[in-house]
Amino acid sequence: MKAIRDVMLAGVSLAVIAGVSVSVAVAEDEYFIGVTSAQSGYLAPYDQPAYAGFKFCIEEKNAQGGLNGKIPVRLEVKDTRSDTAETIKAVQELVDDGAQFIVSPADADPTIAAGQITQAAGIPTMTFAGTAPVLTAVGEYIFGSYPADNQQATVLADFATEKGFERVYILKSPDAAYTLGGPEYFAEVFEKNGGTMVGESLYSLNQPDFSTIVTKIKSTEPAPDLIVTWAWEPDFPAFIKALRGAGVTTQVMGGDVLDTPTIRGLGDVVSGVYHTSGGFPEEGSDYADFVKRYEAATGSPPDNNYYVNGCDIANMIEQAIAAAGSTDPSDVRDALADIKDGKGIMSNFTFAGTDRMPLRPVVIAKIEEDGTKSFVRRAMADPDKLPQP
Amino acid sequence: MPLDLFIQQLVNALSLGGIYALLALGLAVVFSIIRLINFAHGEIMTVGGYGVFFSLLLGWPIPAAIIVGVSMSIIAAVAMERLAFRAMKGASVVSLLITSFAISEILKVLFQNGISARPKPIALPSELSGSYEVGGIVIGVIPTLSIAITLISLTVLTAFLRRTTTGLAMRAAAEDFDMVRLLGVRAGGVVAAAFALSGLLAGIAAVIWTAQRGSVDPLMGFFPVLKAFIATVLGGLGSLSGAVLGGFVVGAIEVFSQAFLPESLSPYRDAIVLGSVILILLVRPEGLIPPARVDRS
Numbered sequence: 291m292k293a294i295r296d297v298m299l300a301g302v303s304l305a306v307i308a309g310v311s312v313s314v315a316v317a318e319d320e321y322f323i324g325v326t327s328a329q330s331g332y333l334a335p336y337d338q339p340a341y342a343g344f345k346f347c348i349e350e351k352n353a354q355g356g357l358n359g360k361i362p363v364r365l366e367v368k369d370t371r372s373d374t375a376e377t378i379k380a381v382q383e384l385v386d387d388g389a390q391f392i393v394s395p396a397d398a399d400p401t402i403a404a405g406q407i408t409q410a411a412g413i414p415t416m417t418f419a420g421t422a423p424v425l426t427a428v429g430e431y432i433f434g435s436y437p438a439d440n441q442q443a444t445v446l447a448d449f450a451t452e453k454g455f456e457r458v459y460i461l462k463s464p465d466a467a468y469t470l471g472g473p474e475y476f477a478e479v480f481e482k483n484g485g486t487m488v489g490e491s492l493y494s495l496n497q498p499d500f501s502t503i504v505t506k507i508k509s510t511e512p513a514p515d516l517i518v519t520w521a522w523e524p525d526f527p528a529f530i531k532a533l534r535g536a537g538v539t540t541q542v543m544g545g546d547v548l549d550t551p552t553i554r555g556l557g558d559v560v561s562g563v564y565h566t567s568g569g570f571p572e573e574g575s576d577y578a579d580f581v582k583r584y585e586a587a588t589g590s591p592p593d594n595n596y597y598v599n600g601c602d603i604a605n606m607i608e609q610a611i612a613a614a615g616s617t618d619p620s621d622v623r624d625a626l627a628d629i630k631d632g633k634g635i636m637s638n639f640t641f642a643g644t645d646r647m648p649l650r651p652v653v654i655a656k657i658e659e660d661g662t663k664s665f666v667r668r669a670m671a672d673p674d675k676l677p678q679p
Numbered sequence: 680m681p682l683d684l685f686i687q688q689l690v691n692a693l694s695l696g697g698i699y700a701l702l703a704l705g706l707a708v709v710f711s712i713i714r715l716i717n718f719a720h721g722e723i724m725t726v727g728g729y730g731v732f733f734s735l736l737l738g739w740p741i742p743a744a745i746i747v748g749v750s751m752s753i754i755a756a757v758a759m760e761r762l763a764f765r766a767m768k769g770a771s772v773v774s775l776l777i778t779s780f781a782i783s784e785i786l787k788v789l790f791q792n793g794i795s796a797r798p799k800p801i802a803l804p805s806e807l808s809g810s811y812e813v814g815g816i817v818i819g820v821i822p823t824l825s826i827a828i829t830l831i832s833l834t835v836l837t838a839f840l841r842r843t844t845t846g847l848a849m850r851a852a853a854e855d856f857d858m859v860r861l862l863g864v865r866a867g868g869v870v871a872a873a874f875a876l877s878g879l880l881a882g883i884a885a886v887i888w889t890a891q892r893g894s895v896d897p898l899m900g901f902f903p904v905l906k907a908f909i910a911t912v913l914g915g916l917g918s919l920s921g922a923v924l925g926g927f928v929v930g931a932i933e934v935f936s937q938a939f940l941p942e943s944l945s946p947y948r949d950a951i952v953l954g955s956v957i958l959i960l961l962v963r964p965e966g967l968i969p970p971a972r973v974d975r976s
Contacts, residue, residue: 334796527893557802
């Protein structure tokens, strides 16, 4: 019996190997992009739209013959469930399957973990929307896609100084590079501009209660005229509810995570909040056109910037392949790192001269009383002030 | 420490502790009767939060949204008992625990894929988000309401457990379930009532929680219920009054450790809470108010 079973196992193994070699053979004339995206867990609010936008534009390009009209893309997506160990496993599988490019989740921490594998394997890797500039420190194959925290913070700090704010209170969490770095970069530039930091509080992700911190802010002397945080959902809603609930009307400013319908749907408490953003779909812009195309194709509007940024990742890869004239991973990496003023939909992007976090304009938006957002300004971060990660 | 600051932090501690107390009591009511530590209790709370969200989305008035939210939690709790735990009758504590984990995971994924992975906003009218001043101390409306609702709920529940036949049967079942059944009380009814009660408490907690936090998301119930579980252990697993006391103690340690320790220690807040609980349990291994029941297993 055992002999028969061994023969059958060998047969199955042969079939599997044959199957794999067939798929590799087919893969030669297409570009294989491996995607790790959290479809559940804390990163899902960012990874789901980013992946949806990326997939939409890859499909648009495939319908026209592929990247640059001639290289069809094969996507393989793996769910990471917002779990770093799962991300590592998924990336390893994709690399083993022969992925030529990896798109990693929308946060620095899983991207850094993914980078441990892809850097060693020499596969260019780009985060969906991770903005902590430390993420590219893993190595030369790791790329950001969204304007980095230090760029966002620099533009926001210059804006705050211009508006006449002088005393800032910082709320940050050491639990994630994003929630810690953004406010610290802000404070650095704000102090260079002549402002002072009058206090800071640390919170934990998913902290049950913010009233204690709010009570501290209220008793801070001298009283801050501005509060800055890079807190995301559900922490930011909990914080702003506690803050306004305690009668504190101090101006609040935050990072690009506040650019969501959930935040704008909170009602009075968020009215007047300023936040940074990667882009703004002004009438007649390429972004507005993307919104129309996406809504027509899928039936639901892309209601945050992660969709269009996902699409721009497809544009970045396409332009890198065009410049490289090949799909070889190291050629694509070199070409990507050399892009100057590449054409994007959310905004144009420059990798040349950076540490692979693209230079892109930062938008400042304001949440209005009726729950809409209004455009305030678009600016590039002043390179002389840009804090180093 | 100025007195007004201390009073404000005390209000914060009571408000947070009250929510933990409600949740811990719900866990304790079920545990005391069928020895189930229901980790899906958090998802019962989340269901309540979504009930409030969808009611407001439909444009219903706030009182209706609150009633829908609480009712959804009760229905979820009773359905959970009927569909999952009744089939596991007589199973070991570990099997029940793992069943509750499974239900919790299934529900979280259903919320994420069926509703949204993103938090959903719950906008309340500004008068509810405001604050008032008493003797120079500014106190928020929502924390005040939370404390009031918690105290009313606990008072009504105490009266229910002491004055009604079902309440008496539940208290008796907590002490000796087999004896209660021998006396002719329907076991199924008592268990169902315990789940309904835990659903009611989780629903009330959900309403207060969403009002304070402004959003509901698939993971909403997980973190507070973890703290409530710690509270039930601290109070004495299976002890109803212990669970309430444990909830307030955990809330107070959490708030005061953030309020009065140096800022550099605040990332260790959860470690401080758990460390304090371990210290208290070293002195009182049975919990603050040990249950009356003698565990024969």
